[in-house]
Structures are given as structure tokens and as C-alpha cells.
Amino acid sequence: MSAPNTLTATEIARRIDSGKLTAEAVVRAHLERIDKRDSDVLAWTHLARDAALERARVLDRGPRQGLLHGVPMGVKDIIDSYDQPTGYGSPIYGTHQPLADAATVALAKHAGAILLGKTVTTEFANRHPGKTRNPHNPAHTPGGSSSGSAAAVADWQVVLATGTQTGGSVIRPAAFCGVYGYKPSFGHFPVAGMKANTEWLDTIGAYARSLEDLALFRAALMAIPHRPIEKVDLPRIAVCFTPHKDEMQPEGIAAIEEAATKLAKAGAKVTEFEMPREMFEMRDGQRLLSAFEGPRAAADEAHRFFDLLSKSFQEDKIAAGRKLDYAAWVEARKLGERGRAAVDATFTDIDAILTAPAPGEAPLGLERTGNATFNLLWTYLWMPCVTLPYGRGPQGLPVGIQLVGQQHEDARLLDIAGWVQGALR
Amino acid sequence: MSAPNTLTATEIARRIDSGKLTAEAVVRAHLERIDKRDSDVLAWTHLARDAALERARVLDRGPRQGLLHGVPMGVKDIIDSYDQPTGYGSPIYGTHQPLADAATVALAKHAGAILLGKTVTTEFANRHPGKTRNPHNPAHTPGGSSSGSAAAVADWQVVLATGTQTGGSVIRPAAFCGVYGYKPSFGHFPVAGMKANTEWLDTIGAYARSLEDLALFRAALMAIPHRPIEKVDLPRIAVCFTPHKDEMQPEGIAAIEEAATKLAKAGAKVTEFEMPREMFEMRDGQRLLSAFEGPRAAADEAHRFFDLLSKSFQEDKIAAGRKLDYAAWVEARKLGERGRAAVDATFTDIDAILTAPAPGEAPLGLERTGNATFNLLWTYLWMPCVTLPYGRGPQGLPVGIQLVGQQHEDARLLDIAGWVQGALR
Secondary structure, eight states: OOSGGGSOHHHHHHHHHTTSSOHHHHHHHHHHHHHHHHHHHOOEEEEOHHHHHHHHHHHHHSOOOSTTTTOEEEEETTBOOTTSOOOTTSTTTTTOOOSSOOHHHHHHHHTTOEEEEEEOOOGGGSSSOOSOOBTTBTTBOOOSSSHHHHHHHHTTSOSEEEEEESSSTTHHHHHHHTSEEEEOSTTSSOOTTBOOSOTTTOEEEEEESSHHHHHHHHHHHHTOOOOOOOOOOSOEEEEOOGGGGGGOOHHHHHHHHHHHHHHHHTTOEEEEOOOOGGGTTHHHHHHHHHHHHHHHHTHHHHHHOGGGSOHHIIIIIIIHHHHSOHHHHHHHHHHHHHHHHHHHHHTTTOSEEEEOSSSSSOOBBSSOOOOOHHHHHHHHTTOOEEEEEEEEOTTSOEEEEEEEOOTTOHHHHHHHHHHHHHHHO | OOSGGGSOHHHHHHHHHTTSSOHHHHHHHHHHHHHHHHHHHOOEEEEOHHHHHHHHHHHHHSOOOSTTTTOEEEEETTBOOTTSOOOTTSTTTTTOOOSSOOHHHHHHHHTTOEEEEEEOOOGGGSSSOOSOOBTTBTTBOOOSSSHHHHHHHHTTSOSEEEEEESSSTTHHHHHHHTSEEEEOSTTSSOOTTBOOSOTTTOEEEEEESSHHHHHHHHHHHHTOOOOOOOOOOSOEEEEOOGGGGGGOOHHHHHHHHHHHHHHHHTTOEEEEOOOOGGGTTHHHHHHHHHHHHHHHHTHHHHHHOGGGSOHHIIIIIIIHHHHSOHHHHHHHHHHHHHHHHHHHHHTTTOSEEEEOSSSSSOOBBSSOOOOOHHHHHHHHTTOOEEEEEEEEOTTSOEEEEEEEOOTTOHHHHHHHHHHHHHHHO
16 A cells, blocks of 8 residues: 555655655545545544645645644544634534634644544543444444544544543544554643643543654644654563453453563563552542533533533533532542652653553444543553554454553653564564 | 622622622622723723623522622633633734633532623733733732732722632732732632643632632632631741742731731741742742743644734743743653642641732832742642732732642631631731
8 A cells, every 4th residue: 555645644744845745645645535434434523625635735835844744634623723613522512613723733733734624522522422433343433532533543534633531532542443542641732722521631642553653743742853763772561451450351451461472572571560559549530530520621511501411421420520529539639649659659660561552342332432441540640651553353353552651751652662563563 | 888899709699698689789889880990990801781780680580599699700801701702811812702601600600600791811811911900009010910800809890700820820919909819729720711821830710808708709619518717726837938038029028027926926836938949949940831831832823823922922932932842841840749749748837838929019010910929839839829918018009918728728728818817907
């Protein structure tokens, strides 16, 4: 395959820069793929066909804009764009057109990215699903809440896309769709212009089809110099099944066990992660923070448009959140602080944690987006996470593994992921 | 004075509840005060005269809505309201009308508050001033960035108002205008629907004319049960001039010294605050975090509307922020973490810190909003802060003192402030 929509962003940028490819050809190739496939995948809430082509032609006529010159990008429709509708996955907002681009959208555009369209999100990046199907089997969920972004990147409809994670909304769909997913350390990608879910957890993340692309996209979204992935010494990898291994599927367990064996053979120091005591109750801490904030962050929708909210949002976020106690919320914040300090200390002995991005293959059905249990802990602890695709499961659907790094050491995590990927080949 | 616009929110709510006062009369009294005074003070960007009266009549006809039933409120115009223009202090947004209320606006309305209007903010809650003047002397600044909220509450034009603080934007204007100001622990009031300045620091806060009102407003803005201020045992108060005492004015120093003496006489254990080593460079840490985020959170405005930004925003936020290094930003975040742990540990020996909310009286002139040096540290450390009015300075303008509490112990800080206020009378 060498159609421009099957290249990485890194390769697209390189070819455009050297005059071997035009941005217009890149956009056209993606639009053709979308025409062919999107009636099955349903990844988009809005496509900016003409605007994207026009922007491509402008870029082709002008000087190099930046790291993403001519690279098509999808943006999760929980993130504002001034030139395309932004619906937050809710009929309350419909085709609302904000006045401003969110920070990440503006930064990517400024680096030369072409906003191809907005991708499907679950309702307010919570659980009520959108229309998107898993590109590998339309009877299965693509995961959520960043459903459309993961599916579109996996299906060669766009080369880069942003998502958001409050529980497991970037990392899990990446595993279900078989692409690379990256949730940065909390607060690294600016969230200005993103519809809030749980402010203490909400993290904008990225999808791509290579680790190099994640490093490139990251640099653009933080407006920092691009630092390609570097070679690392043999890393120390701690394997962690979390306290919830009983919720895993056999193929998910097998992926981690096989990967651990291969990494050890390749020279990594592979140990079992000794989980600090503080971390055992952390899944509940994440849930408490998020539920408490439901009726607060979404107070306006809860008051004025209650009937337009899904039943699950009404019950699991609004009603449940109203029952929660302020003191318990403060305790959940303090528990998170203690947990971050405790897990940080473990990184004197390890370089990354190898764990599950999801229980296994994407479950059958589109009513649910899958189990986020294996993501909550790391989101709560603000740690950077990467999903690596790892083969297929018994139903032929993708399976992934997850690497988790030390808070703020995102570049190092991507480096280690590069080593891991090489060792697993 | 017994006109309804000179009552506290607590008293207004009580009288309305007992049938002795109508919400309509309360709104009328405030509108009359505004008619008389606002041409001098210029606190508002938008006034919702008719809508506020209509809402008052609806409230008067119906059952009690909540804690703030019938209480007029001003909202800093950096915070979204669906039914009133929201300009963020910038010509870029003009009379933009968002689709949704910010979380705090919706929560206050749901508790029965009447949104009287939007109050003047500096440009994007930074330094470039709005039109507001100090109600005690129109030649002097009211402080900023929450200029209109502090001035309107001080001038009896509204009884409660929200502000935001990234550096010293709630606490300092409260001191300059002679009202009570409260910046909660970081993340306590939900920020959804507030225009971002520096996400790691931005905190929505409150203005009132009594401590009881701050406790009442806080309960509504967090959707938690109202807990009136409680009596405390003799507190342990640590006096702190910060490492920047040389930037203070004599009346500011005198206020703290006199207050400390009175508190000791009233039985408090008054000591000098032993500032942890980590805290000495923290003013610079706050500045680095905020400047780094400038060109990122405001990326869209910087790219599309650069010429509509003030010179100070162009230079101090955008250009300066672009020069900053990612590694230095990460260090500033880590320094904040260490500082929070260090200052938290001091609260085994103390109950609150007594310090300056500002160097002294409001400076002459409207071009600058005053020195935020005495606020940066506490904002950076996410600690709750309260401004208490403390007499007048040599030019007849208000002087304040600031109490700073342990992170998350906001209710306790308000209790201690109650004791302090009693002891200073």
C-alpha cells in the first residue's frame, strides 16, 4: 500500500517538504478512503471536504508552516473548532459553532495540520455511545469515548487525531481499533476549549499509526521542539495486571505475558510491579472524582436540558454525583496525591509499567464502549500512557498492550515504547 | 443604612424567606444604586435590568429555590453566561453570547441567585486593564483582574460576585476595594465555562461583604450543604511577610503588625512563619507556568487576532511564553508539588498564615492593576486565601490583610477568619 492515506504523518510531512507529494493529494486520498468506508465505520460528525481541500491548496502554494505541514487531522468533537460544528456528542449542542478554536486545534493548525473533520465522541465524553463502529468488525464497539478518532485513524481515513481521556477514553479505543494511542501526563496538552468532564482528570491525547507520529504530534500540540524518538538502554519493565486481573479476557492476559517474555529475551529487566499500598483503591477514587463533578461541571445542561441527556448520563453522572459527599471528594483528591508520590518513588527501580489497555478484544455490540478498569488507575495518577497494537485475538480483532511511564517523563516513555516495539517485532 | 442593597446576602435570603422582603425590591434597590454610581465606578460590561427584574418576580411567585433565593449576583466577564454577553475583556469577543452557562453561573442560578450582570475583567484576566475605577477614589485602580466584581460589591451595587485568580486577581482587588475576597483551594469551584488563562493555577473565587456570605456563596457554588461559620478554639497564626517585604507600603506592613499584636492579645498563638526552603523561588514558578501557557491556551487568539491583543498581552504572554523552555515548565510544576508538600507539613504547628493581600492601598492610576507579588506564592501552592478589610491607609483608601489556610481546609479557614475578625474589632 502506498496511497498517501496509508503513509505516516512523519512520512507525509517529509514527502511534502521535499516536493514529492502535495497536501492536496494527501487530502484527496483520505477523502476517497472516507467515501469508500465511512458508511460502515461512521467515524465522523462533520467532514470539511471543501475547506480541507482549499486549505491544502493554500499550504501547497505557501512556505512550510511547521511540523505538520499538509497533514490531515481529525479532532474529537468534544473539542472546539471555530470553522466546524462542535456538538459534544449531545443533541443539546447540535451543530453549535464556537467562536474560537481550542488550544490544541489552533496549535496543530498553526503547525500546518489540515482539520479534515470532527470525529464522533460519546455524549460529553462519557459512556452513552455515538454511532461509530469498530473498523475491523462493525458489530463490535470501537471503544469510547474517543470512538471516531480511534476508528478513523485505524481505518486509514485520517492520519492523526486527538482524543480525550478522563477514565480510559484514549488508551482503550486505541487497543480496540489497533492503533497507537497516547495519553500525556495530566496537564501537558492544553485543555482550553475542550468541554469539561472531570477537570481533575481530563487529558487531551493523540492517535496515530506510529510512535514517531505520536512524538511529532506531541511537539505540535505542546508547541515545543520536535524530538524524534531516541534509542534507550535496556529498560526495566514492571509487569502489572492491577488488582482486577479477574476482569481480563484470555487474549489480553496472553498478550502481556507473551510480551513480557519477549522483552526479557531481548534484554529488558522484567519484574512484577510491586504496587504501592495506596494504589489499591484507586479505581474507586477516579470514579468518585468523576461522579462528584458530573452535576457540577454539567450543571447548566442538568438544569436546562435534563430531558435531552441520556439515561446513563442522568443516572450515573447527575443523580449519582448529587449523592456524593464533599468530604469524600476531598479524600479522593488527597488519595490521588499520596498515590502519585508513592508510584513516583517506584521509578527509581523501573522505567515503565507494562499493563493492559483493555481487558482484551473489543466486545460485541455498540451499546457499550467496553471496560475502563485498566485505565482508571493511571489516569487518576496523571501518568503518561501509550497503547501499542499487539496482534489479534480469537475473533480476529486487535489486541493491545499498554506502557505507563513516570509523570512528566513523556518523551522517555515514547523512547521506551520504541525499544519495546522493536523487541516485540 | 437599611436599603436592601446594603444588606448581606445572608440577610437578604433570610428576609425573603420569611416574607419580609421581595426579590424584586432587592433587585430594584441595586439597580438604583447602579444608576446613581456606575458612571463613576464603571464596574459592568453588561447589565440585565429587565431580565433580572423579571427573574425576581418569578422567584417571588414561586417556592424557595435554594440558598441564594433572590440574591443578586455579578459574574466576572471571563465566565460564560448563555443569557448575557461574554467578552473576556477583549475586543475579539465583543458581545459574544455562549450557548451555555459556566458551571458556577448555573449552580448559583439554580440556588436562586439573580444574575444582575457581567462585571469588568482585564483582558483575558491578565494585566491589560478594563474601565473600572476604585469606588473609594476614581483616580485609583480597583485592582485586577476581577476589577468590576470587587468594585461593584464594594460600592453596594451587587451583594455577591465571582472572580478568578491565576496570580492575585481575587485577593488583591478585594483589599484595594475594601471587601471580603475568597480564593478557594485549587479546583474547588468548578471552572467549566471559564476562559482559561493558566490551567494549572486558574481558580474561581468570590466577593462578598461578610464572611458569612462567603460561606453561603461557597456552598452554592460547590453544590454542597451550607455550613455556617463555626466558632474555633484560639488559633495558631503564623505571620509571613514573604521574601518580598521590601515591595510593601508602610500601611500594608502596619496592618499586619497591628493585626498580629491584637490577635496575640486576644489569645492567638502568633509566631513568625518559618517558610520552607522550597517556597523561596515560588513567585518565579508561578510566573513561569503562566507565561509558558500564554501562547498555548490563547493559541487561537494569538494566531488569528494578534493585532486585537493588547501590547502587554502580545509581549508578556505570547512573546515571552514562546521563549520559555518545556523543561523549565516541567521543573516549575515539580517545584509546585514539592512546595505544596512542604507547606502542608507546616500546618501541624499552625492553623493559618497572616500575610499581605497587596502591598498596601490601591496605587494611583488606572493603567496598572497593582502588584501581585503577595499573591503568587499562595496561588501557586493551591492554598485557600481570604482577604479581610482592615481599615484605611494614608490616602483614605482601604487596606486589607490576608489569611491563608491549608489546602482543602477551606471551611476551617473561613472559621478562623471569623475568629480573627472578632478579635480585630
